[in-house]
Amino acid sequence: MEKCDFEKVFFDFLERENALRTALTLFDWDNETLAPEAAGERTAKAYGVLSAAYRELFAQDGLEEIFAKVKDGRDVSSLERALARRAERERKKLLAIPKEEYRRFSELTAGSVQKWSLAKKQNDFASFAPVLEEILDMQKRFASYRAEAGRTPYDVFLSDYEEGFTQEKLDSFFEELKKGILPLVAEVVRRNKERSVSCDFLFQNYDVEKQRHWNKWLAAYLGFQFSRGVFSESEHPFTTSLHRDDVRITTHYYQNNLESAIFSTIHETGHGIFEQGNAEELTGTLLGGGTCGVHESQSRFYENMLGRSKAFWEPIYGRLQRTFSEQMGRISLDAFIRAINRSEPGPVRTEADELTYCLHIIVRYELEKGLMDGELSVRDLEGEWNRLYGEYLGVTPKTAGEGVLQDIHWAMGEFGYFPSYALGNAMAAQLYAHMDREMNVEELLRKGDLDRISGYLRERVHRFGASKGMEELLLEITGEGLNAEYYIEYLRKKHK
Amino acid sequence: MEKCDFEKVFFDFLERENALRTALTLFDWDNETLAPEAAGERTAKAYGVLSAAYRELFAQDGLEEIFAKVKDGRDVSSLERALARRAERERKKLLAIPKEEYRRFSELTAGSVQKWSLAKKQNDFASFAPVLEEILDMQKRFASYRAEAGRTPYDVFLSDYEEGFTQEKLDSFFEELKKGILPLVAEVVRRNKERSVSCDFLFQNYDVEKQRHWNKWLAAYLGFQFSRGVFSESEHPFTTSLHRDDVRITTHYYQNNLESAIFSTIHETGHGIFEQGNAEELTGTLLGGGTCGVHESQSRFYENMLGRSKAFWEPIYGRLQRTFSEQMGRISLDAFIRAINRSEPGPVRTEADELTYCLHIIVRYELEKGLMDGELSVRDLEGEWNRLYGEYLGVTPKTAGEGVLQDIHWAMGEFGYFPSYALGNAMAAQLYAHMDREMNVEELLRKGDLDRISGYLRERVHRFGASKGMEELLLEITGEGLNAEYYIEYLRKKHK
Numbered sequence: 001m002e003k004c005d006f007e008k009v010f011f012d013f014l015e016r017e018n019a020l021r022t023a024l025t026l027f028d029w030d031n032e033t034l035a036p037e038a039a040g041e042r043t044a045k046a047y048g049v050l051s052a053a054y055r056e057l058f059a060q061d062g063l064e065e066i067f068a069k070v071k072d073g074r075d076v077s078s079l080e081r082a083l084a085r086r087a088e089r090e091r092k093k094l095l096a097i098p099k100e101e102y103r104r105f106s107e108l109t110a111g112s113v114q115k116w117s118l119a120k121k122q123n124d125f126a127s128f129a130p131v132l133e134e135i136l137d138m139q140k141r142f143a144s145y146r147a148e149a150g151r152t153p154y155d156v157f158l159s160d161y162e163e164g165f166t167q168e169k170l171d172s173f174f175e176e177l178k179k180g181i182l183p184l185v186a187e188v189v190r191r192n193k194e195r196s197v198s199c200d201f202l203f204q205n206y207d208v209e210k211q212r213h214w215n216k217w218l219a220a221y222l223g224f225q226f227s228r229g230v231f232s233e234s235e236h237p238f239t240t241s242l243h244r245d246d247v248r249i250t251t252h253y254y255q256n257n258l259e260s261a262i263f264s265t266i267h268e269t270g271h272g273i274f275e276q277g278n279a280e281e282l283t284g285t286l287l288g289g290g291t292c293g294v295h296e297s298q299s300r301f302y303e304n305m306l307g308r309s310k311a312f313w314e315p316i317y318g319r320l321q322r323t324f325s326e327q328m329g330r331i332s333l334d335a336f337i338r339a340i341n342r343s344e345p346g347p348v349r350t351e352a353d354e355l356t357y358c359l360h361i362i363v364r365y366e367l368e369k370g371l372m373d374g375e376l377s378v379r380d381l382e383g384e385w386n387r388l389y390g391e392y393l394g395v396t397p398k399t400a401g402e403g404v405l406q407d408i409h410w411a412m413g414e415f416g417y418f419p420s421y422a423l424g425n426a427m428a429a430q431l432y433a434h435m436d437r438e439m440n441v442e443e444l445l446r447k448g449d450l451d452r453i454s455g456y457l458r459e460r461v462h463r464f465g466a467s468k469g470m471e472e473l474l475l476e477i478t479g480e481g482l483n484a485e486y487y488i489e490y491l492r493k494k495h496k
Numbered sequence: 497m498e499k500c501d502f503e504k505v506f507f508d509f510l511e512r513e514n515a516l517r518t519a520l521t522l523f524d525w526d527n528e529t530l531a532p533e534a535a536g537e538r539t540a541k542a543y544g545v546l547s548a549a550y551r552e553l554f555a556q557d558g559l560e561e562i563f564a565k566v567k568d569g570r571d572v573s574s575l576e577r578a579l580a581r582r583a584e585r586e587r588k589k590l591l592a593i594p595k596e597e598y599r600r601f602s603e604l605t606a607g608s609v610q611k612w613s614l615a616k617k618q619n620d621f622a623s624f625a626p627v628l629e630e631i632l633d634m635q636k637r638f639a640s641y642r643a644e645a646g647r648t649p650y651d652v653f654l655s656d657y658e659e660g661f662t663q664e665k666l667d668s669f670f671e672e673l674k675k676g677i678l679p680l681v682a683e684v685v686r687r688n689k690e691r692s693v694s695c696d697f698l699f700q701n702y703d704v705e706k707q708r709h710w711n712k713w714l715a716a717y718l719g720f721q722f723s724r725g726v727f728s729e730s731e732h733p734f735t736t737s738l739h740r741d742d743v744r745i746t747t748h749y750y751q752n753n754l755e756s757a758i759f760s761t762i763h764e765t766g767h768g769i770f771e772q773g774n775a776e777e778l779t780g781t782l783l784g785g786g787t788c789g790v791h792e793s794q795s796r797f798y799e800n801m802l803g804r805s806k807a808f809w810e811p812i813y814g815r816l817q818r819t820f821s822e823q824m825g826r827i828s829l830d831a832f833i834r835a836i837n838r839s840e841p842g843p844v845r846t847e848a849d850e851l852t853y854c855l856h857i858i859v860r861y862e863l864e865k866g867l868m869d870g871e872l873s874v875r876d877l878e879g880e881w882n883r884l885y886g887e888y889l890g891v892t893p894k895t896a897g898e899g900v901l902q903d904i905h906w907a908m909g910e911f912g913y914f915p916s917y918a919l920g921n922a923m924a925a926q927l928y929a930h931m932d933r934e935m936n937v938e939e940l941l942r943k944g945d946l947d948r949i950s951g952y953l954r955e956r957v958h959r960f961g962a963s964k965g966m967e968e969l970l971l972e973i974t975g976e977g978l979n980a981e982y983y984i985e986y987l988r989k990k991h992k
Binding site: 018024028037047226232 | 511514518519522533535538539541542543545705722723724725726738739782900
């Protein structure tokens with residue numbers, strides 16, 4: 001009977017874990033999309049109690065033994081074993097930090113986002129620096145609690161977002177990227193001086209209601225299933241899901257910018273299709289969703305590989321022109337494609353084109369390394385930020401708001417997330433190259449046959465949720481691990 | 497130190513109770529307004545686990561003693577004592593039903609709503625009858641678990657919705673209402689035969705986007721604070737709240753009906769203003785919100801006492817005409833007021849005017865009594881329903897969908913809720929009569945000064961949340977208990 005007992009406890013744990021996590025996800029969603037301004041403090045209290053209950057759940061007596069029994073159980077399915085491994089990893093991570101420190105950190109980061117937001121508005125890094133210093137100190141302490149032989153503190157965070165990825169591995173990855181991208185950027189800058197790409201037509205007056213209809217149609221065209229999802233709006237576009245049958249994506253509309261909402265929509269739809277493609281048995285569990293890097297690979301795949309290609313727009317460009325005939329009626333498809341693929345180094349990551357994007361990530365990666373190993377102090381951060389932007393992108397932020405304070409991540413205590421964006425770009429290009437050997441992707445796009453493309457991704461990527469990481473997936477699909485060369489080659493071809 | 501200990505446990509309990517209840521409320525809201533069709537089953541699982549956790553929270557060892565200590569504690573605030581009393585009442589109610597039966601009932605009612613919905617579409621009461629029978633049997637059993645000397649099974653449910661209200665009390669209340677209303681209805685029917693009230697203009701083609709703007713403006717005009725609330729849409733309009741700084745109301749727009757959304761908006765805004773007016777120390781606790789009858793009194797107050805009066809529309813009717821100039825431009829204010837106050841007996845409660853509305857409630861009240869005490873069997877329910885509609889309203893439902901299957905309440909296992917609607921109507925009229933002695937309500941409405949009216953309600957009703965019931969409030973405010981005569985008098989004046 002022992003087996004039955006431990007499995008019962010395990011299933012009970014999984015049910016509660018799922019229920020609490022789903023509730024927390026729903027609060028996050030609601031907070032980003034709908035909750036009124038004034039709700040913050042009171043709702044945060046309930047949220048805090050549920051978060052603490054989530055940690056408590058992992059702290060219950062005997063859970064470690066239960067996980068061990070499931071992992072070693074003979075009549076236990078491989079899925080259960082994988083779930084036990086994943087839960088054990090989560091348990092270690094949650095419990096490594098003493099309860100009181102965990103709570104203090106939650107309080108700190110709850111308040112710090114507001115302080116960051118204010119400092120950003122006022123372009124005043126000095127006022128935010130002490131807060132950032134405290135966050136950094138706590139995170140470094142937490143990393144020390146989770147130290148393992150041969151892991152740097154930064155490694156601890158990097159592998160939270162994409163298991164197995166280390167500073168050493170990323171050093172060589174980013175070195176290769178830099179070498180490939182910098183000459184291309186220099187060439188583009190030179191060319192831009194001769195003749196800039198026309199894109200004014202994207203920034204005229206575009207009725208928001210019309211944009212809503214168009215983008216909703218676009219998400220459906222790409223394959224987002226509305227019967228199993230929600231398409232909404234928020235200040236910063238994002239994707240979340242309660243499970244594969246309730247996947248939620250948002251976009252943001254600007255009256256004087258057609259491009260922004262379109263590419264946010266395509267990007268988030270990529271994330272959304274991934275979540276909708278999770279296997280039944282994984283969704284909702286700790287192995288549902290996807291790892292950060294793989295998730296970004298899917299959004300970038302849709303946004304860039306597909307969404308910026310001429311073949312993708314061929315069957316639907318007429319529809320876009322008809323919808324916005326006044327502004328787009330006389331713009332040729334080629335002019336549109338040139339405009340959405342223009343490149344120009346700028347100071348802001350979220351506005352960066354796909355050629356310069358990874359340079360923004362490399363700046364952050366180098367700064368995070370310095371902060372983590374103590375080579376760089378928060379006091380010197382702004383100066384170093386500006387120096388690196390000068391070196392890699394040839395620009396200097398005019399203000400702290402478009403410089404060192406532009407991203408929310410550090411204010412939330414997230415160090416080590418940024419690299420996922422670059423890893424995602426590289427994986428997307430690698431996948432595309434492999435897919436294109438099996439099927440003529442451009443031809444499918446020209447025919448408007450998105451199903452075969454998403455079918456490929458669903459079978460090889462989406463259904464595995466977070467049960468397989470980037471390296472494992474790439475090895476299985478392409479026969480080789482992550483290789484930056486595909487991405488560089490893709491950029492070379494486009495910006496030659 | 498003992499005092500500190502039990503208070504600590506009590507506060508910890510209150511925090512968890514609030515967090516879980518808030519999460520469940522958010523799931524309910526999301527389910528009604530946004531969640532995709534396919535999400536139901538998976539999300540319901542998480543919801544079920546959280547509901548069970550809510551029950552578990554009340555079942556923890558020693559809680560009864562903790563509540564007792566708080567109630568008897570010397571240095572305990574009166575609020576804490578009231579919370580302990582309320583929590584103890586909730587504990588008794590939750591734990592009276594064995595865990596397994598509670599779960600079976602939840603599963604039963606989760607599925608029964610769908611079955612009801614299908615049966616309603618197919619106008620087939622017989623297919624739903626066995627489900628209803630099972631629900632009724634379980635509810636009667638639950639009532640028997642909670643039996644107390646001198647309480648009928650129906651009393652158990654009636655007092656859940658409005659404490660202290662019993663079958664005996666309601667029998668005389670409804671008897672009085674019937675006597676007052678039936679002659680008025682007979683007179684209206686006679687008059688309608690001579691000349692019907694023109695209202696076609698309300699049912700032309702009304703652009704939904706324009707309706708959205710108008711109704712949002714209307715909610716703000718009434719005093720709903722958008723910075724502390726959400727105004728959204730759902731199939732069936734409703735109000736909910738996470739706490740006083742996050743109150744959510746919905747309405748529903750029909751392209752060919754201007755009236756429906758307007759009066760749903762006013763009704764739900766009444767509920768919403770109530771919740772936004774809760775005192776700081778009560779909101780979010782078990783004493784926040786309001787009892788069912790009092791809640792309905794506020795929505796009806798806004799919808800009928802204010803929203804159907806000429807004085808209310810005087811300052812804003814021009815705005816309505818300008819918004820819908822094509823359809824309303826040539827309709828006089830008097831014609832509009834006549835149209836929104838027209839009365840005609842019909843088979844459907846939610847479409848009933850304020851004169852005939854309570855007759856729909858009386859039908860349900862009499863049927864519920866019969867079902868509860870065993871005089872009426874589910875098998876005979878449809879026939880009895882139709883007979884009573886003939887007797888009181890002079891109409892016969894053409895189908896089960898517009899007859900015995902029209903309401904969702906019984907399918908959800910809710911017996912005893914319907915009377916709240918009638919109680920709310922009566923309380924609203926009684927409050928209005930009293931308020932009108934202190935201030936000239938019509939004059940305030942004519943000046944568009946809604947603040948003094950809502951201020952009166954906030955001070956005397958809203959701030960007390962659910963800490964005071966209908967009878968207590970009415971005694972305090974008007975010096976007498978619930979008295980149907982005010983409502984009858986109000987109807988008489990209007991429909992004389």
